[in-house]
Every structure is written in structure tokens, then in C-alpha cells.
Amino acid sequence: SYELTQPPSVSVSPGQTARITCSGDALPKQYAYWYQQKPGQAPVLVIYKDSERPSGIPERFSGSSSGTTVTLTISGVQAEDEADYYCQSADSSGTTYVFGTGTKVTVL
């Protein structure tokens, strides 16, 4: 079955930049999306179509894509950004959605 692979954890000091990668064979053909999830809460969309930011999401969140890897970048990390982050996409047929393995961002 199709998988999206993320690093389990990323640690960053306040004000620094956090980068989270997501790798999958179908990413050149399918858009990727990123969600932030804080403990006990539902996920929130932070990036859509690889690099677009929904209204209300801070400008410090950005996305990029290169080949089979997409990247979520959080510039000038703040304490409130500490959360789990998941990428999401579809397989090459578009009939199966998949979430990445998830990355815990810790703000030191």
C-alpha cells in the first residue's frame, strides 16, 4: 500500500526554522497537504496544494515540493507551534488518501 514517510520528530529553538519532510512516490503527480494537530484537538489545515496557505494561517508556515519530497517550513518558530504535523496526499489513482507517519515538533 502507498505510504508517506516523515521524520518522527524535529526539535527547534524559538525563532529558528523548522523543516519537516514528507516523501512518497506519487507526490510528483498528486498535491500534498499539511495539518497541525495539538493534543486533544482535531487537525487543522495549514498548507494545501503543496505550497498554498489557507486564510488565517500565519505567514511563517510555508510549503514546497521537489520530486518525491514535499517540505513544510515553519520560519521563526513560536512556542504555540509545538504540535504534531501530518502530510496528506493521494495515491497515483486518486482513489486512496493517505496520511504521513507524523512529525512531532518540539520547541526547546
Next chain:
Amino acid sequence: EVQLVESGGGLVQPGGSLRLSCAASGFTFSSYEMNWVRQAPGKGLEWVSYISSSGSTIYYADSVKGRFTISRDNAKNSLYLQMNSLRAEDTAVYYCAREDLLRCFDYWGQGTLVTVSS
């Protein structure tokens, strides 16, 4: 304001059945595709099922195919998930999520917990 409210979760024995509901408000429900996503305790997100706006197209994750059935009632602004032959590994918080035109999940409910245990 868009709202999605799940209900129907609870404790069920292995092999049992449960029907989840998701009540939608604040948008034209019949115009949107909908999904169920679950999250086992302490684990990541897992997509479960998709249904088109009319209900004519349905997809399932391999892990639930043949056991779960997604449906919707556009007149009642409601989404459903019938879960049969439940297993311990189906224990999770189940979220309903709206899928927008850009193929992402732009609104989520608060989730309902399903526990499969004897």
C-alpha cells in the same frame, strides 16, 4: 460557521457493530465530498473512507473494506459510517472531515471515540 458534530461512539465487543453519525451545518452539505478519518490512541491519522457529494462514488481504506459502509443523507445534512465485524485495532477516535474543491480536508469534527474490547 461550518460545524461537524460526530456521535455514536462507545464501547463495543469484538465482532460487534456500531453506527457513527456526523451532523453538518453552516454550509451546503450536498455540495461537498466527505470523509471519515480515524486516530488510534497515541497514533497517527488514518484515512478510512470517502463519499462523493451525491453518494454515487465511494472509496475505502483496505483495512476496513468489506466491514465498514459509508453513506450520507443530504436531506438531513448527515454523514454515516456503519461499522461491522469490529476488531480491537479499530479502536480510535473517528473524525468526519469535509473535503473541499482542492481535495483537502478543510473542516473537521471534534471526533467520537470507538473502543472495541471485551
